[in-house]
Amino acid sequence: MTDYVVLSSILFTIGAVGVLTRRNAIVVFMCVELMLNACNLALVAFANQNGNLDGQIAAFLVMVVAAAEVVVGLAIIMTIFRTRRSASVDDASLLKY
Amino acid sequence: MIALADATFVRPHIAYGSLWPILVIYGAACAGVGIEAVLPREWRYLSQVLLTLGSLVVALIGVGFVAHALPSLGDGAARGLFGSEGTIALDGPAMFLWGLVLVFGIGGVLLFAERRVEGGVTVFAGQAAALPGTETERRASGLEHTEVYPLLLFAIGGMMLFVSSGDLLTMFVALEVLSLPLYLLCGLARRRRLLSQEAAMKYFLLGAFSSGFFLYGVALIYGYAGSMDFGAINEAVANNSDQTLLVIGMGMLAVGLLFKVGAAPFQAWMPDVYQGAPTAVTAFMAAATKAAAFGAMLRLFYVAFGSARWTWQPMMWVIAILTMVVGTVLALVQSDMKRMLAYSSIAHTGFLLTGVLGLRSVADQNPGAITSLQAVMFYLVTYGLTTLGAFAVVALVRDSAGEQSTIQRWSGLGKHSPVVAGVFALFLLAMAGIPLTSGFTGKWAVFEVALSAGAWPVVIVAVLASAAAAFFYVRVIVVMYFHEPDSESAYVTHPSVLSASAIGVSAAATIALGLVPGPVLDLASTAGQFIR
Numbered sequence: 001m002t003d004y005v006v007l008s009s010i011l012f013t014i015g016a017v018g019v020l021t022r023r024n025a026i027v028v029f030m031c032v033e034l035m036l037n038a039c040n041l042a043l044v045a046f047a048n049q050n051g052n053l054d055g056q057i058a059a060f061l062v063m064v065v066a067a068a069e070v071v072v073g074l075a076i077i078m079t080i081f082r083t084r085r086s087a088s089v090d091d092a093s094l095l096k097y
Numbered sequence: 098m099i100a101l102a103d104a105t106f107v108r109p110h111i112a113y114g115s116l117w118p119i120l121v122i123y124g125a126a127c128a129g130v131g132i133e134a135v136l137p138r139e140w141r142y143l144s145q146v147l148l149t150l151g152s153l154v155v156a157l158i159g160v161g162f163v164a165h166a167l168p169s170l171g172d173g174a175a176r177g178l179f180g181s182e183g184t185i186a187l188d189g190p191a192m193f194l195w196g197l198v199l200v201f202g203i204g205g206v207l208l209f210a211e212r213r214v215e216g217g218v219t220v221f222a223g224q225a226a227a228l229p230g231t232e233t234e235r236r237a238s239g240l241e242h243t244e245v246y247p248l249l250l251f252a253i254g255g256m257m258l259f260v261s262s263g264d265l266l267t268m269f270v271a272l273e274v275l276s277l278p279l280y281l282l283c284g285l286a287r288r289r290r291l292l293s294q295e296a297a298m299k300y301f302l303l304g305a306f307s308s309g310f311f312l313y314g315v316a317l318i319y320g321y322a323g324s325m326d327f328g329a330i331n332e333a334v335a336n337n338s339d340q341t342l343l344v345i346g347m348g349m350l351a352v353g354l355l356f357k358v359g360a361a362p363f364q365a366w367m368p369d370v371y372q373g374a375p376t377a378v379t380a381f382m383a384a385a386t387k388a389a390a391f392g393a394m395l396r397l398f399y400v401a402f403g404s405a406r407w408t409w410q411p412m413m414w415v416i417a418i419l420t421m422v423v424g425t426v427l428a429l430v431q432s433d434m435k436r437m438l439a440y441s442s443i444a445h446t447g448f449l450l451t452g453v454l455g456l457r458s459v460a461d462q463n464p465g466a467i468t469s470l471q472a473v474m475f476y477l478v479t480y481g482l483t484t485l486g487a488f489a490v491v492a493l494v495r496d497s498a499g500e501q502s503t504i505q506r507w508s509g510l511g512k513h514s515p516v517v518a519g520v521f522a523l524f525l526l527a528m529a530g531i532p533l534t535s536g537f538t539g540k541w542a543v544f545e546v547a548l549s550a551g552a553w554p555v556v557i558v559a560v561l562a563s564a565a566a567a568f569f570y571v572r573v574i575v576v577m578y579f580h581e582p583d584s585e586s587a588y589v590t591h592p593s594v595l596s597a598s599a600i601g602v603s604a605a606a607t608i609a610l611g612l613v614p615g616p617v618l619d620l621a622s623t624a625g626q627f628i629r
Contacts, residue, residue, distance in 0.1 A: 005320070008316075012309075012313055015309065016306075016309070016310075019302075019306050025298060025302065028302055029302065029305070032302070032305045032306055032309055035306075035309035035310075035312075035313070036309055036312060038313065039309065039312040039313050039315070039316050042313065042316035042317070042320065043315075043316045043319065045320075046316060046319050046320035047319075049320065050319070050320070050323040050324075052323070052324070054266070054319065054324060054325050055316075055319055057266070058266045058269075058315070058316075058319070058325065061266060061269075061270060062269075062312065065269070065270060065273045068273065068277060069273065069277065069305060072277045072280055072281060072301065073280075073301055073302075073305065075281070076280060076281070076284055076294070076297045076298050076301050077298060079225065079226070079284065079294055079297075080294050080295070080298050082228055083228055083229055083290070083291060083294060084291075089298070089302065092294075092295040092298055092299070093295075094291055094292050094295055095292060095295055095296060095299070095368075095369040095372055095373050
């Protein structure tokens with residue numbers, strides 16, 4: 001039981017570190033998805049521990065939300081890529097200070 | 098393990114009679130998507146605007162009826178009921194915030210529908226898919242994106258759900274429902290499209306990052322309490338002795354919510370997004386998102402984590418002080434009006450957090466004294482209306498290249514457009530908290546509750562920050578009134594009745610709430626407490 005929670009926290013950390021260090025918007029976004037999946041793993045593990053279904057239902061809803069987020073996110077990233085021919089988050093730096 | 102084989106299915110009870118205002122909003126949003134699919138382009142603008150405005154007004158009236166009919170609970174301190182098996186809490190504060198979000202939504206639609214300023218088209222891109230600077234974009238220059246109205250309605254629906262969510266899962270879904278349309282709206286500016294797209298991307302990536310933290314917090318609290326329901330979490334907090342999961346989970350939930358309200362150290366997105374987004378979207382977002390996110394934060398921390406007050410209050414002390422200092426100091430050095438207003442919005446988040454710190458148990462509360470919840474809700478009314486009006490004015494000040502938000506270019510605005518400059522000066526003075534404006538009464542209310550709860554160090558910082566903030570607000574007034582206009586100065590475009598009425602109502606409310614705050618304060622106190 002604890003193993004699953006430890007694994008999910010490792011996955012979450014990998015995702016969070018990836019968001020902070022990677023420079024390609026698509027990869028950053030994939031790291032966010034990794035974080036959401038780590039949450040799913042934790043939810044399902046805790047559902048097993050608690051003996052009720054709330055966590056499993058939550059995991060399904062998280063998948064739906066993640067799918068919606070992909071639609072919106074890829075639309076935004078693709079528009080930026082078509083405009084600038086680059087998906088690097090460092091190149092998008094008109095707004096600062 | 099889980100034994101469900103012999104469980105019989107029980108039909109859930111859903112309180113349609115009290116939920117219908119929110120269903121009207123979602124229904125109208127779906128109808129709006131349908132309109133996009135079937136109506137010819139020239140009819141869409143009018144039908145979308147009428148549908149959106151109509152549904153918002155109907156829902157607002159509905160909120161009044163529903164709030165009036167809420168049953169009284171227990172000792173009468175709270176009124177309300179749980180709709181749909183405890184996932185939605187319909188109580189006084191939720192109704193108050195529903196009304197507030199709907200009012201901001203109506204203001205938002207009026208600004209979205211403004212056509213006169215941009216010369217016959219709305220401020221949204223003709224075709225978001227057309228590349229900036231290409232022939233396709235020039236051909237699309239006469240078109241309009243009318244999808245913005247359903248997007249706005251979905252965002253409003255998400256906000257309404259957010260403030261009335263009764264468990265963590267509903268809160269997470271509502272957080273996403275309100276955020277996703279806003280990410281898209283930020284990227285749809287007609288002019289300065291690169292800035293707008295960049296704002297959308299930054300908002301999206303950081304928003305998704307923070308909602309990941311929120312969700313991991315949900316998972317940990319679920320592991321801690323064995324349930325996502327706020328009432329059950331509160332019981333677990335009161336009874337469990339091991340607090341490790343609770344503290345980590347609470348911190349992660351706080352990251353997600355503090356990001357949405359723009360508290361330091363999670364404020365980095367705000368200036369960029371407020372500057373890059375179309376000004377009409379900024380106006381709506383600044384007012385309504387903050388109201389919704391503070392509503393949700395109050396519900397989470399008061400209802401679910403009320404017993405763990407001594408754990409989260411020190412964290413909030415630090416964050417409130419940091420937010421006020423960061424917002425005020427960075428606003429001092431801004432040269433762009435929208436960025437300056439964004440940093441001032443961060444400082445206001447700090448003032449609101451000061452009010453959140455005023456939480457005390459009912460037993461400690463002096464009878465008849467204003468509670469922390471009432472103070473924060475009142476501040477949200479005053480701040481939201483002022484901000485909506487201020488950004489609406491920013492949208493009117495233009496030069497040949499579109500909106501001109503560089504502060505120096507506003508020189509001499511008071512000479513050639515005395516009315517607009519006067520109204521803007523009024524909004525700035527209200528944000529600074531000058532007496533006889535709504536900002537003063539709002540600040541007085543939150544400082545008062547924080548003081549009575551013993552958070553005096555935070556209140557001292559807040560008073561000093563207000564004094565420092567007055568400097569950058571007055572600096573703008575000096576530029577408008579005491580600098581001579583030159584050839585590069587921006588001018589004021591005459592708005593249609595839509596924008597004008599939004600600005601007019603905001604200005605009237607700013608004065609009225611400063612002179613007679615009583616009725617709205619009474620309304621906030623009638624709202625009572627959260628149901629548990």
